[in-house]
Amino acid sequence: MGAGASVPDIVTLDAALAHTGPLGIADARVTEAFGGKETLPGPRAMELLAAMQEESKHGRAAEVGTARAAVRAMLEQKEWDDGSLTPVFIRLAWHSSGTYDAATKTGGSNGAGMRFGPEAGDPENAGLDKARAFIEPLKAQFPNFSYSDLWILAAYVGLEVSGGPVIPFTAGRVDYDDETAATYPPVGRLPAAEKGIPAGCPFETCDAVGVMHGWEALAEYMRRDIFYRMGFDDREAVALLCGGHVYGRCHTDRSGYAGAWVAEMTQFSNEYAADMLEDTWTCVDHDDVWLDDIGAAELRPAPGKKQYVNRERPAGWAPKDGKALVCPFSFAKAEASLPTEPPASATRPGCPFAKAAADDAEPEKEKCASSAGGEPDNQMMLASDMVLAWDKGFRVHLEAYAEDEDALRTDFGKAFKKLTELGCPFAKEPARAPTP
Numbered sequence: 001m002g003a004g005a006s007v008p009d010i011v012t013l014d015a016a017l018a019h020t021g022p023l024g025i026a027d028a029r030v031t032e033a034f035g036g037k038e039t040l041p042g043p044r045a046m047e048l049l050a051a052m053q054e055e056s057k058h059g060r061a062a063e064v065g066t067a068r069a070a071v072r073a074m075l076e077q078k079e080w081d082d083g084s085l086t087p088v089f090i091r092l093a094w095h096s097s098g099t100y101d102a103a104t105k106t107g108g109s110n111g112a113g114m115r116f117g118p119e120a121g122d123p124e125n126a127g128l129d130k131a132r133a134f135i136e137p138l139k140a141q142f143p144n145f146s147y148s149d150l151w152i153l154a155a156y157v158g159l160e161v162s163g164g165p166v167i168p169f170t171a172g173r174v175d176y177d178d179e180t181a182a183t184y185p186p187v188g189r190l191p192a193a194e195k196g197i198p199a200g201c202p203f204e205t206c207d208a209v210g211v212m213h214g215w216e217a218l219a220e221y222m223r224r225d226i227f228y229r230m231g232f233d234d235r236e237a238v239a240l241l242c243g244g245h246v247y248g249r250c251h252t253d254r255s256g257y258a259g260a261w262v263a264e265m266t267q268f269s270n271e272y273a274a275d276m277l278e279d280t281w282t283c284v285d286h287d288d289v290w291l292d293d294i295g296a297a298e299l300r301p302a303p304g305k306k307q308y309v310n311r312e313r314p315a316g317w318a319p320k321d322g323k324a325l326v327c328p329f330s331f332a333k334a335e336a337s338l339p340t341e342p343p344a345s346a347t348r349p350g351c352p353f354a355k356a357a358a359d360d361a362e363p364e365k366e367k368c369a370s371s372a373g374g375e376p377d378n379q380m381m382l383a384s385d386m387v388l389a390w391d392k393g394f395r396v397h398l399e400a401y402a403e404d405e406d407a408l409r410t411d412f413g414k415a416f417k418k419l420t421e422l423g424c425p426f427a428k429e430p431a432r433a434p435t436p
């Protein structure tokens with residue numbers, strides 16, 4: 001198992017312990033990583049070994065191993081959403097970190113500021129009180145770890161257990177006493193999924209191929225106000241979204257959006273990236289009650305919200321409440337206005353209007369019937385997700401991750417570690433945001 005040795009097909013726990021002991025890696029960490037299994041596939045064992053070795057350099061490794069085991073034991077919760085706390089822990093870690101501003105060095109995961117009024121009350125953090133409550137028993141069990149450390153550790157363990165990247169954990173975040181801390185972030189830094197998109201129903205606010213008007217403003221907002229502000233580039237931004245939104249779901253009582261991005265929402269994969277490019281996406285709002293009729297009620301967002309779904313609005317369908325008068329859209333009009341070539345920005349985002357790639361000779365109607373042969377899983381995308389397909393700068397990375405799950409795992413792991421260490425006392429100065 002040493003560096004340079006060929007990777008074995010499987011590695012037993014005993015062999016791993018024999019190798020890791022001399023390297024100073026705590027047995028508790030190794031046993032925890034095996035998660036009750038006697039063997040692991042060789043490549044995964046090597047990934048774990050490298051991460052554990054890195055983790056052991058930062059001290060407290062044995063304690064971290066024990067805390068990891070405690071997190072692992074609580075992740076499976078049958079009554080919670082899709083049976084796992086992993087998604088909500090990832091979101092807690094992301095929202096505690098995503099407030100970081102590289103210019104002022106304020107915000108970030110250090111401090112666990114979400115325990116106090118301003119951040120707790122940020123509408124973008126709705127529902128995360130429940131995630132924080134799940135951590136309370138851990139804090140009681142491991143008082144030497146700060147809340148801010150435990151929030152991040154919980155996400156790392158969730159990622160590792162679900163086949164995601166193995167991220168070496170560094171302890172050392174220090175909790176704020178209250179919201180008067182000098183680096184406490186102002187509310188408003190966490191992203192809104194429809195920023196810059198005009199209000200109104202999908203018929204009014206999408207073009208003939210189903211792309212939202214105003215998406216360019218949303219792309220700029222995501223790029224500059226959100227990801228560049230923290231010090232990420234386009235590739236890291238796409239890696240973070242592709243790795244993050246493969247987990248969990250949206251809830252109408254939290255964000256107002258509804259449904260899961262992928263079919264397997266508790267396991268790491270590149271399904272989000274692949275499905276975004278391969279499936280057809282229709283923009284819907286709360287009035288799209290046909291979703292209920294086809295067994296996709298879970299994809300109908302709250303009033304005032306728009307999102308994309310992997311289902312097609314039945315031909316000729318119009319709302320019964322006279323809304324069609326307010327939204328004078330007709331299928332005939334849309335079809336008549338179909339461009340002969342798809343705009344560079346469109347990725348078949350709303351069959352039956354979307355055009356497949358210009359070099360794709362397959363008839364449009366057949367493309368739209370890609371779900372033939374069985375009902376598809378109910379899946380959704382936010383406007384801010386679709387931007388990754390519409391914006392050329394993001395899309396090149398989306399396409400790469402749709403092809404290569406290992407590359408996504410590696411890049412997402414690095415970007416998530418960087419995200420969760422922004423502004424931390426032990427972190428290196430992050431690279432400054434690119435300013436093209």
Ligand code: HEM
Pocket residue numbers: 081087088090091094127191192193222226240241243244245247248249250251252254255256257382384416
């Ligand atoms: C432009 C950036 C982003 C926007 C606009 C956004 C928006 C959202 C929204 C609206 C939800 C639904 C919340 C709910 O109703 O419960 C959500 C959930 C989630 N987000 Fe994001 N997000 C962004 C980036 C990220 C990133 C970078 C990650 C992680 C690296 C992430 C991880 C998650 C996870 C795991 C969930 C599911 C939570 C659960 O199942 O409870 N998001 N996001």
